[in-house]
Amino acid sequence: MTDWQRIVTDHGPAVFGAAWRVLGHAADAEDVTQDVFLEAFRQFRAQPVRSWAAFLQRLATCRALDRLRRRKSHDSLTDDLAGTNPGPADEAAGRELAHRLRKAIAWLSPQEAEVFCLRFFEDLSNQEIARELGLDPGAVAVALHKARRRLEGLLLPQPEGLTDVR
Amino acid sequence: MSDEFPDTVDQAVRQVRADAPPATALERSLDRANQLERTMLLRRRFRRRVSTLAAAAVLLAAGVAGWVLLKPFDSWAQHVQELRQKPWIHGVAKGPDGAVGREFWFAPSQSVSAMKAGDYCAYFDERLKITERYDPATKELVRGPQTDHDRAESSSFAAVLRGIGKDAKQLDSPMPLWDVTDQRQRTVDENGQRWQEYELTLVLKAEGPPANTRLRWTFRVNPRNRLPEEIRIEPLDGQGKPQQALTYKLDYPAEGPKDIYALGVPKDVKIVDTVPTGDLARLVAGVKAGRDRLDNYRAVCFEYPVYGTEAERTRRESQWWRVLQVSQITRKGDKIRIELGILQYDKVVAPAEGENLVQWWRRQSYLAQFQTIFLCDGKEVYKPLEGPGGALLPQLKSVQKVMPGQGLEMALRSSGRQHPIEHYAYPDLMVPSELFDTQVIEKPADGPPGTVQIDAKARREMAGNAFNVMKYWIDPKRSHVVVRSALEMHANGQPVNRDSWVDHRMEQFERSPNGVWYPTFVRWVNSVGVGKERGDQCRRYILEFPPEISDDVFKAK
Numbered sequence: 012m013t014d015w016q017r018i019v020t021d022h023g024p025a026v027f028g029a030a031w032r033v034l035g036h037a038a039d040a041e042d043v044t045q046d047v048f049l050e051a052f053r054q055f056r057a058q059p060v061r062s063w064a065a066f067l068q069r070l071a072t073c074r075a076l077d078r079l080r081r082r083k084s085h086d087s088l089t090d091d092l093a094g095t096n097p098g099p100a101d102e103a104a105g106r107e108l109a110h111r112l113r114k115a116i117a118w119l120s121p122q123e124a125e126v127f128c129l130r131f132f133e134d135l136s137n138q139e140i141a142r143e144l145g146l147d148p149g150a151v152a153v154a155l156h157k158a159r160r161r162l163e164g165l166l167l168p169q170p171e172g173l174t175d176v177r
Numbered sequence: 178m179s180d181e182f183p184d185t186v187d188q189a190v191r192q193v194r195a196d197a198p199p200a201t202a203l204e205r206s207l208d209r210a211n212q213l214e215r216t217m218l219l220r221r222r223f224r225r226r227v228s229t230l231a232a233a234a235v236l237l238a239a240g241v242a243g244w245v246l247l248k249p250f251d252s253w254a255q256h257v258q259e260l261r262q263k264p265w266i267h268g269v270a271k272g273p274d275g276a277v278g279r280e281f282w283f284a285p286s287q288s289v290s291a292m293k294a295g296d297y298c299a300y301f302d303e304r305l306k307i308t309e310r311y312d313p314a315t316k317e318l319v320r321g322p323q324t325d326h327d328r329a330e331s332s333s334f335a336a337v338l339r340g341i342g343k344d345a346k347q348l349d350s351p352m353p354l355w356d357v358t359d360q361r362q363r364t365v366d367e368n369g370q371r372w373q374e375y376e377l378t379l380v381l382k383a384e385g386p387p388a389n390t391r392l393r394w395t396f397r398v399n400p401r402n403r404l405p406e407e408i409r410i411e412p413l414d415g416q417g418k419p420q421q422a423l424t425y426k427l428d429y430p431a432e433g434p435k436d437i438y439a440l441g442v443p444k445d446v447k448i449v450d451t452v453p454t455g456d457l458a459r460l461v462a463g464v465k466a467g468r469d470r471l472d473n474y475r476a477v478c479f480e481y482p483v484y485g486t487e488a489e490r491t492r493r494e495s496q497w498w499r500v501l502q503v504s505q506i507t508r509k510g511d512k513i514r515i516e517l518g519i520l521q522y523d524k525v526v527a528p529a530e531g532e533n534l535v536q537w538w539r540r541q542s543y544l545a546q547f548q549t550i551f552l553c554d555g556k557e558v559y560k561p562l563e564g565p566g567g568a569l570l571p572q573l574k575s576v577q578k579v580m581p582g583q584g585l586e587m588a589l590r591s592s593g594r595q596h597p598i599e600h601y602a603y604p605d606l607m608v609p610s611e612l613f614d615t616q617v618i619e620k621p622a623d624g625p626p627g628t629v630q631i632d633a634k635a636r637r638e639m640a641g642n643a644f645n646v647m648k649y650w651i652d653p654k655r656s657h658v659v660v661r662s663a664l665e666m667h668a669n670g671q672p673v674n675r676d677s678w679v680d681h682r683m684e685q686f687e688r689s690p691n692g693v694w695y696p697t698f699v700r701w702v703n704s705v706g707v708g709k710e711r712g713d714q715c716r717r718y719i720l721e722f723p724p725e726i727s728d729d730v731f732k733a734k
Binding site for chain 2: 015019028032037041105106108131
């Protein structure tokens with residue numbers, strides 16, 4: 012097994028998982044994973060990486076968020092739910108909620124979105140996030156707070172048929 | 178985490194984390210990632226071998242082999258397909274300081290283009306045959322008829338892009354007044370990517386001594402999708418040496434500037450209008466342009482009669498929201514869905530004085546249940562299936578395919594045509610036509626002030642279901658919106674009287690985010706009731722303009 016294959020084997024699932032959690036869409040997650048590894052391969056050839064895990068995790072989250080924001084230009088916040096699979100009511104409601112959260116994340120500022128995803132999807136601590144993003148832990152906490160407040164507003168329950176909310 | 182977040186966000190995060198990634202998609206991703214190393218290694222070996230072979234054969238072999246090795250994944254092929262369907266071409270040239278120096282936008286299918294250099298802007302609308310130029314020095318927006326030169330510029334550039342798209346052996350000049358004196362094509366490898374370049378040397382046409390004003394245009398084209406990604410323009414000195422280049426980087430956005438105001442021209446700028454208003458063709462084009470340019474919207478329409486005594490009319494007007502039936506129209510370009518809904522009006526909470534009606538309707542909309550009566554997804558028209566007794570069913574069937582851009586037109590011809598606002602504000606005027614004698618009245622004695630009237634009379638009596646007289650009062654200064662229309666139709670042999678007229682008056686207007694005027698109140702005068710009870714059928718529209726409307730809204734589920 013080459014060094015590159017080891018990197019893919021060790022970190023591939025985490026990269027895909029990070030993309031999947033942000034996007035919730037298999038084809039998009041595959042695309043993002045492909046882009047991340049292409050970028051990573053260039054890095055692999057160019058210079059050593061301190062921590063492949065941290066590097067790939069952050070890159071996957073960022074690229075997935077980029078994709079989510081591009082997708083935002085075609086979706087609004089409250090429609091596009093009729094296509095979700097019917098199933099048991101609890102499952103459908105849970106899936107809908109996850110779907111709404113992803114869409115709401117697309118409306119956060121890039122920094123807030125990245126901080127939120129690294130903290131609550133990837134389980135990084137505030138200190139780890141601060142180190143990866145070059146921020147101080149206080150700024151990370153502020154970004155998380157702002158993200159929370161905004162998501163609260165965006166995820167408020169709406170009557171059926173309600174149009175876009177920001 | 179649950180201590181930090183209210184329940185909803187907490188639940189949503191838990192759901193996201195609990196949703197396991199699909200295993201097959203993960204395997205595919207890892208497989209491709211592993212192939213990267215092998216692919217990149219083979220490319221390097223292939224290039225070394227290529228450099229020792231004859232040029233013509235190498236280019237062909239490299240093209241084929243490179244394509245095999247860099248075989249695009251499904252999502253890339255889809256991306257290429259998407260690029261081809263982007264309606265706008267956008268170019269940005271930056272100055273030495275990195276700031277944007279010049280920009281241009283070009284939409285061949287819409288026949289509009291725009292340019293911006295600093296605060297100076299110009300907008301060329303070939304459909305309206307109007308050119309607008311904003312001069313920041315005088316702070317004036319000058320509107321004038323399109324010149325032949327303007328038209329020639331647009332068609333020349335479009336012709337070059339078409340030539341590139343077809344991989345033409347030779348290109349025409351991209352600019353009128355300039356001749357092509359030399360052109361070359363070459364393949365360039367740069368930073369691991371292959372480009373095709375078209376280089377044109379141009380000379381300014383001049384009579385008398387040979388002209389010395391020369392330019393070099395180089396189009397750098399992505400061979401995978403045949404789309405130019407860069408245009409480099411270099412003045413040449415007397416010896417043919419290039420001077421400082423202006424390089425435009427191109428992209429292909431779905432949206433572009435809808436008018437000159439979108440380029441940053443202040444909306445309250447002084448307008449110097451040199452466009453003659455009495456031109457029928459220009460008026461017709463103006464109305465059509467308003468119809469095309471109206472922003473994507475969601476609209477709800479409350480339709481109600483107003484008749485009877487003064488007190489009864491006042492009451493009906495004040496309770497416009499207490500209607501059993503509402504219609505909902507969603508439009509995105511030429512995609513449109515028209516729905517009729519039954520409203521539980523007894524549960525509707527009346528809007529407060531001065532309340533934002535868009536927000537008010539958001540809170541009430543759950544009280545309406547809608548049924549689609551017309552849908553166009555940009556490619557096909559769908560109508561509902563019919564059940565026993567002609568009842569409309571929720572399921573839709575495809576009834577017709579349409580060409581791009583025809584969706585709204587089909588909607589305005591359908592049985593649901595009276596619902597979209599365009600039917601009143603930007604209708605198909607049906608003139609000029611050989612069936613009608615048409616004149617333009619610049620300052621009509623009747624009709625709303627500031628309007629120009631189109632007056633069309635049928636040359637012979639029309640069939641019972643066609644109009645004999647059509648009058649439109651159009652406001653050229655407000656997006657050419659129709660402020661009033663009066664159409665006369667009577668059965669053959671029957672007299673023309675007040676009841677023969679379909680008289681729509683648009684009484685209140687607002688402006689969309691892109692500056693297109695639209696009515697929020699339409700009154701069909703003298704259309705309901707009998708005798709003293711005769712009155713008007715009124716429509717009150719509430720439009721909102723969401724920044725994004727999903728294409729899923731237009732799926733025939």
